[in-house]
Amino acid sequence: MNLLEVKHLKKYYATHKAVDDISFDIQQGAIFGLLGPNGAGKTTLLRMITGIFYPDEGSIRFDGRPFDPQNDVHYIGYMPEERGLYKKMKVGEQTLYLARLKGLSEKEALKRIKYWFEKFEISSWWNKRVDELSKGMQQKVQFISTIMHDPKLLILDEPFSGLDPINANLIKQEIFQLSQQGTTIIFSTHRMEQVEEICNHIMLVNKGRKILDGSIKQIKQDFKQGLFRIGLGVMPNAAQMATYHFNIVQVHEKAFTVKMNADSTTNDILLHFIHQGIPVTYFEELLPSINEVFITQVQQTEHTAPAVPQPA
């Protein structure tokens, strides 16, 4: 079932098209990566999904119904890229305040805050003022206040920035756990290694348009370039390498990266070495990293799309 269905969403500003006809679906329980360079329109898109902005055109369906910002904000948790907490407020009061604004009763909110503060081992911070906390500590508080009302849709914009590896891992485990419990997560970031590690589905946007959209596995398959690495017991001489089936891209120690020709098969490559009597120690397909896909795709659209002023 799709938790979110976005159809032909548009948001135009006087000087540029921030979001220009974007459609996508997100399955319930998915961890959906929203990628794009700075100024691609990610924030505008997220603000429409969170009900902050009204779209100029297009429709959003949330949980099987047309999106109703007034009530559905209670089912959405949004952690913006730029964190924000009231600096002079105490941690406990602050989380209670934010939870109550999401529609929780005081009693229910206190119960959940207690649960999460114990889970994150920050119960002792209750009476500390936010500006007494380190940036990473503030981040933890912010994360808790984003998930406290048990949202159906959790939107995290660069959730790991400023976190040390231990706390980053803590949050990551929490994201996986929430996803398993059925929470749908939109994860916006520039850190491609995190995308590959965490997301199962991604969408790439640039200049307000969707460039690609699909599961990580599918995208890697779609953008593979027939590259393989083959490990060899003995390095062959130049004459032994002459073949129609592949070209050598890179030479390693007792290994090659090769590019297979379009109408050849992996068996053709393996047979070539076997026939020469060269022992093959390993053979693996080299799939593109999301980082590579990102860079090539963004560069492609940079050249094809008409130049538009970057949004502020």
Next chain:
Amino acid sequence: MNKIWLIIQREFTTRVRKKSFLVVTLLVPLAFAAMIILPILFATGSSETKRIAVIDKSGLFNNKFPDKKGLFFKYLPDAHLDSLKLHYQSAGYAGVLYIPDIDINRPSGFEFFSKGQASISMESAINADINNIIERRRMELQGIDKTKLDAISSTVSVEFKTGDEEKKGSSWVAYGVGYASGFIIYIILLLFGTSVMRGVMEEKVNRIAEVMISSVKPFQLMMGKIIGIAAVGLLQFLIWGVLITAIYSLIPLFISPEAVQAASQTNMQGNNEQAMEAFQRVSEVMGSINWGLLLSCFVFYFLGGYLFYSALYAAVGSLANEDASDVQQLSFPITVPIIIGIIIMMKAVQDPGSPLAVWGSIIPFTSPMVMMARLPYGVPGAVPYWQLGLSFICLIGGFLLTTWAAGKIYRTGILMYGKKITLKEAIKWVVKKQ
């Protein structure tokens, strides 16, 4: 509605809990008490009688200085100045007045010796006495009888009455009350307006605004802040009102006969009676003002003016970036009409019927200040009902309009980062449909 209530609560409690709130709330009534009590204490307190030794070589002043409270003259015509100067203190004198043998037409050479600096009141009293005595002497020489002159001179004071009921009124009380309330409104608009502006700026710069806007509507956030701060102001005025009334009603105790008896010195009695009399006179004139009307108008103009301007200040705060100097520039167009208001107020309090005062008290940009200056002069008298009504309607319409416009600017501005926004752009957001 529940959410806006939560926001109001937060804005209210975080401000009321601050130490500065407590300090200001207590200091103002104390300052008021000091303003009333200190002059009374000064009037009654200087009860020590000073003995002054007078060496009169001319013989014109012998026994002529009138004895008065606090000053007592002892005439020592045969004393030697140099020897008296050495031990007048041990003889119990506060000072020595030396009068040489003067020519009545060209008197000079008067000297006064004392250990410390003579007080201003003593100095002026002695000067006045000497001049009086010389004048009297000259009149006698010219053949003018002093008693006849006294009978001729006049010291009439007109009793000004206002209104139909012929209450004892006084334009200087109306002036004082009008000036004070106009000025308080001015301070409120500036102080609370900038407080709203800073609150909005803080939310934007801290980026909490975006988190908040994902839970509540921008308009709720803005109104929550405005109402919350208004509630802080009302609470403060309520506390001030209660404390000042309490202090005011306690003042007669300070100068009551019981208090006087407690003080042993009998010569304080006269002073206290005088102070009591002065206090009663002030109370009487204060009673001539319709306080009920004035106070309810004050609350109305406080709230109306505050809502009118704080919405504009909130809009300006939402345009802020990290750079605070931008905000000063942007808030300038809002501060100017407030300052114009206080200038018109100062004119209106002198001439409440002038066209400038009348129009200034109707146009909502200046009406909270100017109308408060006119009201103490009497309502159907100085301010006709139609003017008061029109002023009310204009102010209500005015703040509805500014709140609506500010809401539009605020909604866009609060989420706009990194870009310097000009006033022109902001005004476009008001006109543009969303």
